[in-house]
Amino acid sequence: MSRTLKLAAVMGVITSLPIIPSVAAAENLKVVASFSIIGDFAKNVGGDRVDIITLVGPNGDAHVYEPKPADAATVGSADVVLVNGLQFEGFLQRLVEASATKAPVVELTKGGEVLRNTEEEGHHDQDKAAKGEEGHAAEAKEGHEEGHHHHGEFDPHAWQSVHNAELYVKNIADAFCAADAAGCDTYRANAESYGQQLAALEEEIKAAVAEIPEDKRTIITSHDAYGYFEHEYGIKFLAPEGVSTESEASAADVAALIKQIRQDKASAIFVENVTNPRLIEQIASETGLKIGGELYSDALSDENGPAATYLEMMRHNITAIKGAILGS
Amino acid sequence: MRTNLASATAIALFLSLSTSAAHAEEVTAWRLFISDHADPKVTVIDAVDGGKLDTFKIKGPASLHRSESGRTVFAVQGSAGVVTGIASGISFEDHGEHGDIDVEAPKLAGVEITGKKPSHFVEHDGDFAAFFDGEGVARIISEKVVLEGKSDFREVKTDAPQHGVAVTYGSHVLLSEPNREKPDELPVGIRVADEAGAPIGGIHACPDLHGEASSGNILAFACATGLLVVSHRDGTPAIRHLPYADSLPDGKTTTLIGGRGLQYFLGNYGADKVVLIDPTVESNAFRLISLPTRRVHFAVDPVRAKYAYVFTEDGQLHQLDVVKAEIANSLKLTDPYSMDGHWSEPRPRVAVAGDKIVVTDPLKGVLHLVDATSFEKTGDIAVEGKPFNIVSVGGSGQTHEGE
Ligand SMILES: [Zn+2]
Numbered sequence: 001m002s003r004t005l006k007l008a009a010v011m012g013v014i015t016s017l018p019i020i021p022s023v024a025a026a027e028n029l030k031v032v033a034s035f036s037i038i039g040d041f042a043k044n045v046g047g048d049r050v051d052i053i054t055l056v057g058p059n060g061d062a063h064v065y066e067p068k069p070a071d072a073a074t075v076g077s078a079d080v081v082l083v084n085g086l087q088f089e090g091f092l093q094r095l096v097e098a099s100a101t102k103a104p105v106v107e108l109t110k111g112g113e114v115l116r117n118t119e120e121e122g123h124h125d126q127d128k129a130a131k132g133e134e135g136h137a138a139e140a141k142e143g144h145e146e147g148h149h150h151h152g153e154f155d156p157h158a159w160q161s162v163h164n165a166e167l168y169v170k171n172i173a174d175a176f177c178a179a180d181a182a183g184c185d186t187y188r189a190n191a192e193s194y195g196q197q198l199a200a201l202e203e204e205i206k207a208a209v210a211e212i213p214e215d216k217r218t219i220i221t222s223h224d225a226y227g228y229f230e231h232e233y234g235i236k237f238l239a240p241e242g243v244s245t246e247s248e249a250s251a252a253d254v255a256a257l258i259k260q261i262r263q264d265k266a267s268a269i270f271v272e273n274v275t276n277p278r279l280i281e282q283i284a285s286e287t288g289l290k291i292g293g294e295l296y297s298d299a300l301s302d303e304n305g306p307a308a309t310y311l312e313m314m315r316h317n318i319t320a321i322k323g324a325i326l327g328s
Numbered sequence: 329m330r331t332n333l334a335s336a337t338a339i340a341l342f343l344s345l346s347t348s349a350a351h352a353e354e355v356t357a358w359r360l361f362i363s364d365h366a367d368p369k370v371t372v373i374d375a376v377d378g379g380k381l382d383t384f385k386i387k388g389p390a391s392l393h394r395s396e397s398g399r400t401v402f403a404v405q406g407s408a409g410v411v412t413g414i415a416s417g418i419s420f421e422d423h424g425e426h427g428d429i430d431v432e433a434p435k436l437a438g439v440e441i442t443g444k445k446p447s448h449f450v451e452h453d454g455d456f457a458a459f460f461d462g463e464g465v466a467r468i469i470s471e472k473v474v475l476e477g478k479s480d481f482r483e484v485k486t487d488a489p490q491h492g493v494a495v496t497y498g499s500h501v502l503l504s505e506p507n508r509e510k511p512d513e514l515p516v517g518i519r520v521a522d523e524a525g526a527p528i529g530g531i532h533a534c535p536d537l538h539g540e541a542s543s544g545n546i547l548a549f550a551c552a553t554g555l556l557v558v559s560h561r562d563g564t565p566a567i568r569h570l571p572y573a574d575s576l577p578d579g580k581t582t583t584l585i586g587g588r589g590l591q592y593f594l595g596n597y598g599a600d601k602v603v604l605i606d607p608t609v610e611s612n613a614f615r616l617i618s619l620p621t622r623r624v625h626f627a628v629d630p631v632r633a634k635y636a637y638v639f640t641e642d643g644q645l646h647q648l649d650v651v652k653a654e655i656a657n658s659l660k661l662t663d664p665y666s667m668d669g670h671w672s673e674p675r676p677r678v679a680v681a682g683d684k685i686v687v688t689d690p691l692k693g694v695l696h697l698v699d700a701t702s703f704e705k706t707g708d709i710a711v712e713g714k715p716f717n718i719v720s721v722g723g724s725g726q727t728h729e730g731e
Pocket of ligand 1: 063157223224225243244245297298
């Protein structure tokens with residue numbers, strides 16, 4: 001919906017009303033973000049011109065989130081819906097259908113460099129990178145009956161590369177401009193200044209990785225959420241669970257991983273904020289690796305945590321990784 | 329035994345499928361399983377063409393349950409003291425990018441679980457728990473074992489006969505706790521038992537426990553005071569009590585069903601109302617919806633997550649918008665079925681089969697078909713006797729040559 005049109009409509013109402021409602025608040029673009037990281041990007045681009053509702057909040061796991069009727073109502077009344085795509089949000093199709101929303105549902109990974117899901121191998125190889133538009137072709141298939149969803153052909157965790165985060169931000173600015181032309185200059189300026197912070201962040205990460213000896217750059221996490229980080233920055237991640245947390249690791253997967261850890265001489269092991277720590281604790285005790293702390297993979301922390309924003313999350317993660325490896 | 333007949337049908341079906349399926353082909357199959365109010369039988373109808381596929385003789389009038397996978401249907405015959413497993417003949421295999429469908433003839437699985445007064449039958453993660461009121465015992469069996477035709481069940485005992493329920497939960501079992509002072513009344517709570525049947529922790533109070541359902545990763549029991557909401561916490565069940573809101577009139581839920589696609593619960597609340605429940609919030613968890621007359625039966629739509637259906641005694645089917653919490657459409661389908669009289673009298677039941685809503689009309693001996701998209705009546709299927717309980721299984725998938 002055009003912001004200009006709505007503003008004109010409200011102006012008409014105001015002239016006939018003695019009490020002026022809070023125009024600025026009422027006129028903000030209503031944005032729904034599927035999960036916390038996108039919510040943070042949207043806030044940086046939208047500033048005070050947008051009202052953001054995030055469906056899967058801090059420390060929430062979007063892979064297995066179950067949408068509520070209230071979420072459908074929220075999406076139904078949104079002006080713009082921002083999602084990751086690449087089947088990260090397994091709930092997306094049924095939620096959008098139930099909401100009957102007329103708002104654009106914008107996949108922020110669109111146009112990005114997308115990695116294939118290499119679940120069989122258990123980790124990601126750099127040569128498996130596939131580029132371009134095909135990345136968002138894998139729309140959730142309308143399979144048999146209810147809500148069941150399939151793992152995608154692609155790794156959805158694209159935000160783990162800061163380079164991709166810049167694309168998310170650009171796509172958000174485009175979506176906001178399309179929905180609210182009057183605010184476009186503001187969105188572009190916000191995106192530009194946030195982009196500079198992202199560029200600085202990326203340099204910090206690269207500098208931190210450079211301090212880690214190359215033969216110590218293998219670490220363990222719960223699920224395959226760091227393929228893009230690995231591809232972009234050269235830290236190798238191994239995980240017992242695949243790119244979705246939906247299916248649990250089998251005993252055979254865990255045994256294979258333990259064997260691989262011994263061969264690859266992994267330097268550190270981490271729990272994740274969105275997954276149960278028990279499996280990692282078990283692997284740590286069997287391999288003698290000390291748990292190096294908590295990484296934030298698919299969600300931010302709450303406001304009081306160490307990863308309340310994307311910038312903080314990425315800094316926290318690389319600091320924890322570097323600290324655990326160099327301290328080991 | 330019907331084994332020979334069933335396998336002959338399976339071969340015929342297999343041949344007809346493989347001649348038409350030279351390569352991968354999209355196939356849609358839906359089946360209706362219908363019990364009779366008086367006769368010990370289950371009729372199977374092809375919901376796509378309306379034809380009768382088979383009739384299975386069982387031991388008593390049955391209530392029906394379908395498994396989450398749709399591969400199994402259970403006929404719980406309270407008066408005959410037996411639960412009979414039926415293989416639906418339709419199964420799916422997930423291949424990531426597409427789902428394969430396999431269609432065979434339905435057949436009796438060869439599994440019977442016997443005991444005194446089987447009542448509540450609950451599946452959780454592929455394990456079925458049949459509760460036998462007359463013994464206060466739950467008999468638990470996995471779908472895999474049922475489909476292998478084995479009646480290998482394990483037993484979990486409660487302290488006394490009761491109109492109870494059991495639900496498996498990973499390696500734990502949730503069991504209703506009988507009312508010791510008044511053994512004829514409903515259970516008073518839930519306790520958790522470990523793999524060996526030993527209790528873990530105390531009793532979670534749930535006075536007048538009756539009704540349970542799952543929606544996504546949450547399980548709920550209905551109590552006189554509210555809901556017991558069960559979710560995972562590090563592999564063990566975490567149980568909390570969600571009290572009815574003060575704004576609700578006096579009443580309680582005694583039948584609960586779980587949303588599919590969207591996470592919510594739908595329960596009865598008073599004779600002429602239903603309540604929509606969001607188990608994940610602390611406030612505004614309950615939304616009450618008034619019906620024009622008393623309620624006969626209700627069901628959720630597993631395909632169109634936005635809708636549930638309620639049948640009322642004036643013969644109307646109502647389409648409930650669970651997002652807006654209001655009746656979106658109503659359709660007169662049958663003569664009135666008064667709720668006066670015994671609860672178990674023959675009255676309509678509702679099931680959803682793909683794009684069709686199917687309503688049994690036991691006194692007329694027909695099934696009414698309603699298009700789920702247009703919400704208009706599209707036809708009838710005659711069924712001998714008094715078609716009563718109904719479940720549907722099916723869906724769409726690919727078949728491949730040589731499968
Ligand atoms: Zn993930």
